[in-house]
Amino acid sequence: MEPQSNPVTPQLDVPMDLSQVLMPVWMDVVAFFQGLITPGWRQNQLLIIVGLFALAYLLRIVTEPMVENWARSREGWPKWRLRTLVQIRRRLVLIYFAIGAWFVFLTMQQLTWPSRSYMIGLVATLVTVWLFIAFAARVVRNRSLRRLLIWGLWIYATLHYLAVTDEVFTFLDSIAVEFGNFRLSVLTLITALVIVGALFTAARILSNLIAGSIRRNEDISPSMQVLGIKAVQAALYAIAFFAAIEAVGFDLTGLAVLSGAIGVGIGFGLQKVVSNLVSGVIILLDKSIKPGDVISLGETFGWINSLGARYVSVVTRDGREYLIPNEDLITGQVVNWSHSNEFVRLDIYFGTSYGCDPHEVRKIAIKAAEDVPRVLISPNKPVCHIVGFGDSSVDYILRFWISDPTSGLTNVRGNVYLSLWDAFQANNISIPFPQREVRLLGDDDKAVAKALD
Template structure:
């Protein structure tokens, strides 16, 4: 313990000495002019932002016909106008001092260091815009800024030595603060690359005409799992972590899964079965209990079903395996619908059947290649009961609305043909004693 504290104090003293030396060199009389120039350029940069930022923003808002990528790039430039102005002023000043005035490089050393750091900050700001997660993007920004700053001012080795001195040792295993930071950076980079490769491969798989939708989802999930797990393992191995101890951890996880995660594992296994047997796939129209809608996506734990009223139900995969599911579009898109109605006994049943079929054919969504049929089902108390059967191919657009359209067509056709739709009538007689 005392050796660790002594090592930490030694590294800290080394860093302090380098900081003190850098400060003395910076404030030498020959370099004070460079510091004054830097202060003036900083003030001019903020002045440029104050003068032009709002004007450039208004100009961007007035642009028409530009793509979203171009507008985002212009907004990025507008938000960094101060830093861009400082970089331009700094390197212009360096050029003038060396090429025009013929001064030695030592006369512009601080300007070169500050200009290089500012240019690196600008490049990092643009590059990290590729990261969508705001928290991760901010972390990468600050980490990269700190790294390049320490590197160009010559304090990187001393800082790394200080971080490496803060460590804990357990038998032959040593874990320092530097190892942790390296593990976070390398593992994060590997996960980011895995995500990029996963998205590109997933897009390629989904657009392939030779792969079915369910197989595409299954391959995408397997690819994502392999890439992310490999990225984490490779990232940890790159910084020297011994992963042999994970065998004990995996055994403990297996015991935890067996007792506490039964439902989750059941849903995951059910999801794999669904993807392999192709019983449901994205775009299918299903009914499960009182839920009727089309499958939007298949997840590892649940299936997303969107109903006609815009509600999204997350149905566990296990329910699709153990419950009775009606898949309206499992083998093909043809769906048969039945409509029950009654006509008066005085109406010719042959005319009723013919009129009903012709009325159904006038509805746009009724599948014309399979002609509707109409049959008598019973002789009721007040009417002759019929069933009209027709087919549709676009069940994702809803069933109630097409039934309503057919009912309206029947009403109009029966009115034109003089066919009566009866309703129950009751006659009340009052008997006198």
């Protein structure tokens, strides 16, 4: 008995005789080139096409400097228009050729037989479609993906207008890998990539439109805006992925086992990642932290720049950007300086000599704080109180409020200290400082000191 083959062993399914697929295409190519080398209207059309390309190249040499200078003078234009001008300048040859080819084609259609201008019309159509694809693909931001999309659509459009798509598709579908009842061909793989790319691009464009609409809605808090945008993005990308898989024809029932394996892996190896993801959702839901808030976490002081799925971006006054995991914000002690409102109270301690009137000192200190631009006068005015009698000074505390903590705390404290200094100097208020006396002993003093010893 012959051993049965294992059904799960991958097998490459390639047609035994490739000539059956490629021969029709090869015969068409041979006939086409034979017509080009034979004197007649095919050869004449080829010469016209070559002449149009040469004319388009000369026009590009003449007009490119003028187009570039004109584009540089458009300073107030938005970036997308300037990028479009750059793409037009790079493709001037094809644009001039398409215009000239269509003009010659339409003229010859009126003056002679349509078959005598067929090649010119075909090339004009291809060039026009290539230009349209190149400009339309600009919606894809990723450069590598954009290039892959452009070249793929160029190849498909060329095969379509040359009427050889059926032969090429048959050849690509004949190259396949089989796993039991599962069959994956090159054509299916290419189709899947195209559909996934198109759906993901559509999902990105739609999510950007929805995100812009959510950000413009002032009735939604910043934290809920971030949560809504992320939820919309996740939903759209998930829909795009599963729709692409279904469109290609893959069976999704096998993903049930895969999802179970992924769940086990998450449970053991991705605990921190999942914890940060869940913590990020909790932060967005309870609105404890939102973009623009000023927070302190340990020695880190700054304002929330953005809320991510895994971390929160905190920018400090010195330009450093800290990426703090969401879990730390949930489990740690966080000081949110602007949780309920933007008002922040700051305290300054100072002392004056006992010879100064404390009533005057308090009035002068309050007036000095009010003279600093960032210090609020309403609704909370600065106040000054005596907090104790020191060894060499009367101790005070000066309290004042600000509403812009993102502009810094140290600088406003420094400005208040400087204003206090100027006010004390102008009103003869002395600030005590430690003093030491050094005495030189005379002969009598030395004798007394020796006797005491």
